[in-house]
Structures are given as C-alpha cells and as structure tokens.
Amino acid sequence: MKEHPIGIFDSGLGGLTVLKALRKALPHEHFIYFGDSANVPYGAKSKQTVTKLSCAIAAFLQEQGVKLIVVACNTASAQALPTLQKQCRVPVLGVIEPGAQKAVAMTRNHKIALLGTEGTVRSRAYEKAISRLSKKEKVFPQAAPLFVPLVEENFARQPATRLIAQHYAATLLRKKIDTVILGCTHYPVLKPLLAEIFGPSVHLVDPSDTLAAQVKSYLSTFHQARAIGKGSVRFYVSDDPTRFKRLAQQVLRAPITRVYLKKLSV
C-alpha cells in the first residue's frame, strides 16, 4: 500500500489549502484531489445530500486505490464523517477533530470562536469534538457564508470583504474570545485580513497543519509512508475542468498539467 496515493476531496477549490499543507508535510506522497465542482457549495445543503455526495466521491477514490481518504471540506467532515468511516475500506480523516485539538491547545481563556458555513455551524460538530477533549471550553459559533464566494471570486483583498469580515467578527469580539477556528477550507485565504480584524491577542486556528501532522503520524505508525521519490497530484473535478484549472493554479501558485473530468453518479 505504501506506493498508493492519498485521496483528498472538497466541494471545490477550498481543499487546495489542505492539499498544500499535506504536500508540505509529506513531500514523497502521491495525491488524488477530487473537487466536486458540479455541486459546490456544500455549505447550505442538507446533511443527507452532503452525505450522499461524499460517499460517491469516496467510492471513486477507493476505485483509484487510495490508501487513506482526507475529507478536506469542513461541511462534509461535520456531516458525513461517521457514515464515510463506516462505509469505507480505508481510513478516513476529517478536519474537525484536528481543528478542535489545536483550538483547545491554543486557548487561554477558554472562549473559542468558530467561523464556518451554515452546515458546519448547524451540525455542532466542532462543539462536540471540543467537549470530548475538554469540558472547560465555551464555543461561540458564527456562520460566515459569504467568505466562500468572496474567496472564489478573488475578492480577498477588496474593501467590501473587510466590511463583511468586520460584520461577522463584531459579535465574537464582544464575547472576548481569544481563539478563532477557521472552520472552512476557504477561510485561510483571508487569514491576513482576519488577523488584522481580530488583533494580535487572538489565535487563528487553521486545522490543516494539525491534520497534516495526524496523517504523517498515521502513515509512519502503520508503515504506510512513501519514504523517497517525488510526490505528485492528480486532479479530478465533477464539472468544468478548464475553470478549475485556471482558479486552482491561482490558489496553488503553481502550474497544473491536467485536470480530469469525473461525473458523479448519485
């Protein structure tokens, strides 16, 4: 299995921030990235729909012979992880658990803010994961649904995005939180702006570093790591590979040779 690729999926482009963290931590590994561009965004979809789509993607990744599946999407991690872990033959890791661990390790005053999509917030998955780790923490959730389209439209540095971020941050700042979970893979793109708005005393938690460390530790413990050679990525999307290629190259700041089209049958 060592030589087999790692599967990673997201509703669209956001998971590329997770892919970046994984490639940095695991430079020898091969990856298969699946972006569900036909069904993006997942944020406002029902749990049932998100689960059905996630299972179809996981089935495809297993057909490709992956040794491990990373659910890069917070909404899918929050809503579909238990079902995926039950149905898949390979281990499945989500981003919620790593995000919760890092937040609990970071907070000093035990007031943790969660920025996420409607689906992630509604699922209370972060609250549950945090309370399994520690009973002392109080979590303040804030849905920030406009961040995804703003990032996808390359508006991260526009003044309008600052106003919208200030709008979402206002309530959280009044609660005196000292830690903010960036509970959606698109949000790390806004990290410089959010750092400015929340100020230097607030920690911003991007779950992807902790996730990458977990994947690394799993591969090494179970002797599944590819120890030498250059890693690679193969990209699949469920709609419009040309558009994905253009935008993904901007996010990754690196050229992509090819993006394959793979329609999902759900």
Add this chain to the structure above:
Amino acid sequence: MKEHPIGIFDSGLGGLTVLKALRKALPHEHFIYFGDSANVPYGAKSKQTVTKLSCAIAAFLQEQGVKLIVVACNTASAQALPTLQKQCRVPVLGVIEPGAQKAVAMTRNHKIALLGTEGTVRSRAYEKAISRLSKKEKVFPQAAPLFVPLVEENFARQPATRLIAQHYAATLLRKKIDTVILGCTHYPVLKPLLAEIFGPSVHLVDPSDTLAAQVKSYLSTFHQARAIGKGSVRFYVSDDPTRFKRLAQQVLRAPITRVYLKKLSV
C-alpha cells in the same frame, strides 16, 4: 388544458421575483414552482450540466401536467432553452428574449449593459437575442457573480454590497451605457441600490414584466388562460424544504403553507 398549472423553475430562490411578476399579471392561474436548491447556483456550472439539470426539472413539471414552462433562471435560459424547446411537449419560454426586447425598446444611445452570472455572460445569449432584434445596439457584458450570494444572505442593504456593486458598475459607467439588463433573477432585489449607482438617466431592465406579458398574450391567443377563480402556487425543491420555505417567505413577503421535496435523478 386551461385548468392546468404553469410550471416555473429556477436554480433556487431568484425565480421568485419572476413568479411574483407572473402572479400579478395572471392572478387566476395555478403555478408549480421548482427551485433546484440541491444544485444552486447554476452560474458557474458548465452548459452540459445546466442542460441536464434543466431537462430533469422540465420532465418532472410535465409529469405534473403543466401547460407551459417558464425558465425563470437566466443561466438556464441562456444555456438550455433550445434543448428544452426541442425535448418538451409543452411550450417553453425563457427570460433572455423578453429582456432583450425590453432593452432594445428602452435604449436611446444603443449602448446596453448586461449584468449576469458567469454562465449567462459566457453564453453570449443576450447579445445574440439583441442582434436578432436590431443591428444598432452595442452590448457591454459584466459578470456579477457575488450578487447572488449577497442577495441569498440578505445583504442587499449592507455597505459591502454597495462597494461590490460600484466595483461591477465602474467599467460600464465609463462606457456611457444608458440601459442595464438585470440578467439574473436575483438582481431585481438590488434595484434600488443599482438605480442609485447608475443614476436617473440609466434604465434598469428587469425581464420579468415583459416575460409575464408574453405569457399572458400566449395564453390568451391560444385560449389557454384560466379566466376566473383564485390562483395558487405549489412549491417543490430538490433539497432542504425548511430552509427554502423560510427564505422564500422573506422574498415573497407572504406565508407559504408547504414546500415539497422532490429529488432530481440526473
């Protein structure tokens, strides 16, 4: 057929602005509204995907016995109308043709701006429809993809939306356009703001009034109109009826008794 309902569909909530115009013009008619909430938004999807979804919805509406189908979504009208008109047993009307007619009737200096989704702009459907009507007009397209999520998130009156609208309007204003087509069913919600930004000398064209007049004229010409009695609407969505009901009541400013779930099989 007189007693049969009129089918109308959209990728989500936006088509409710078209439904409003139709109900105003045709108070005796029954309507079946289908919102494809499992696949919203259509704006950045490929032509092939939009066509496949539109055909599945049209098939469902025909099973419900509709006498006419209105494609309220600009993206679906721009990309799928010819296929729908070929495949359906009942007449199918889109929003592009009425929008083009009204814009041509309104402009004095023959410089028409088009605000629309990426898909609508890329299709050049408005340009083609306008050039069939008149060779004198010049069309300036501007994709405004953030308007859909801003409207869906109830941000229409926020300062951030003004900044984003100014950003999209800037190039068009420099071109001295005198008419702007609101080429997406979500955009009429932003009409007061856009009227302010474009100023009193620019006409804002909402295709839905002209569309409603066309539907009325068709029904009367072919003796298909329901002449008496109170009209009604039955709502179907492909995901999360509860969420749709809550948001649709805000848009329509009227209570909705029930929203039915109808999954699409594509």
